[in-house]
Amino acid sequence: MKNEDQKNKSLKTKPRFIKAHLFRICGWLILPVMLLVIWQIAAVRLNQPWIFPKLIETPFPEQDKQGVINILVHPYVDIYASGSLFSNTIISLLRVLIGFTLAAVVGVTLGLIMGALLPIRHLLEPLIELLRPLCPIAWLPFAMVLFKLKTLPNLLGLGYTHTIFDRVQLGMIFVLFVGGFFPILTNTLDGVAGVRRNYLALARMLGAGRYQSFMHVYLSAALPMIFTGLRQGIGLCWFVIIAAEMMTGADSGIGYLLMYAAAQAGMDVVIACMLIIGTIGALLNFIMRWSMQTLVRWHSKEI
Numbered sequence: 001m002k003n004e005d006q007k008n009k010s011l012k013t014k015p016r017f018i019k020a021h022l023f024r025i026c027g028w029l030i031l032p033v034m035l036l037v038i039w040q041i042a043a044v045r046l047n048q049p050w051i052f053p054k055l056i057e058t059p060f061p062e063q064d065k066q067g068v069i070n071i072l073v074h075p076y077v078d079i080y081a082s083g084s085l086f087s088n089t090i091i092s093l094l095r096v097l098i099g100f101t102l103a104a105v106v107g108v109t110l111g112l113i114m115g116a117l118l119p120i121r122h123l124l125e126p127l128i129e130l131l132r133p134l135c136p137i138a139w140l141p142f143a144m145v146l147f148k149l150k151t152l153p154n155l156l157g158l159g160y161t162h163t164i165f166d167r168v169q170l171g172m173i174f175v176l177f178v179g180g181f182f183p184i185l186t187n188t189l190d191g192v193a194g195v196r197r198n199y200l201a202l203a204r205m206l207g208a209g210r211y212q213s214f215m216h217v218y219l220s221a222a223l224p225m226i227f228t229g230l231r232q233g234i235g236l237c238w239f240v241i242i243a244a245e246m247m248t249g250a251d252s253g254i255g256y257l258l259m260y261a262a263a264q265a266g267m268d269v270v271i272a273c274m275l276i277i278g279t280i281g282a283l284l285n286f287i288m289r290w291s292m293q294t295l296v297r298w299h300s301k302e303i
Helices: 002-046 068-073 085-116 118-131 136-147 170-193 197-205 210-245 254-263 267-295 297-301
Strands: none
Touching: 068 267, 085 118, 085 170, 085 210, 085 254, 085 267, 118 170, 136 170, 136 210, 170 210, 197 210, 210 254, 210 267, 254 267
């Protein structure tokens, strides 16, 4: 009887599983392809490349109209003497990874300490709640005045190193840090504050000290919220760097290339940059979701 019940349950769940995957495939593949086809048809009909650039130039691309797909297929070609699509994308990613890493280390550490120690939380929470609503981009003028044009090698006492790190301005790293810090901190703090008291009591009954309770109770129970904060933080960092690179003073990055191409009426380059920005944003979100599902697998099973 038990085997028959299990078989019936598995037969019932299979159609749901297949249906869910079909909708997922439709959302990630079919709908974007349909949108691109509609865009290409509209671009051919209107024949106004300064508004609707063609995805594929037919039959042969003109010298000033490369086509979006052609730009994406050749990412190493220099564009408007501002670097290639690939090099500008790598510069933006490097800035984001450095800023996000700093925000994650400081945000998670401070969130754990504030959640575990109430006096420190009461001391720092008013200042954090005062600064948290400020848009990260609002810090950019302050960062430019504070750090000027100093780069990461300058911070280490080095001059021009002829490497990609010469493009990593400290002002942008500071703005990225601010953008990622607050969502990571608040989610970590909420995760620690939501730890069940019976977990702590049980740990003390088993002889756990403060350090063991902190590492094995507070940290473990807060992991789902920590990963939620990291996911929000890296998404906000990617959004912030694109906006920061569009502002005056930037000389590289995918956001800078987008604005420079727009000033040159190169809408094919603009659309290619937009596709790259959206794809990388979705990929970063997928990586964080996969990491959470892999490392905190027990969370969905908890009753």
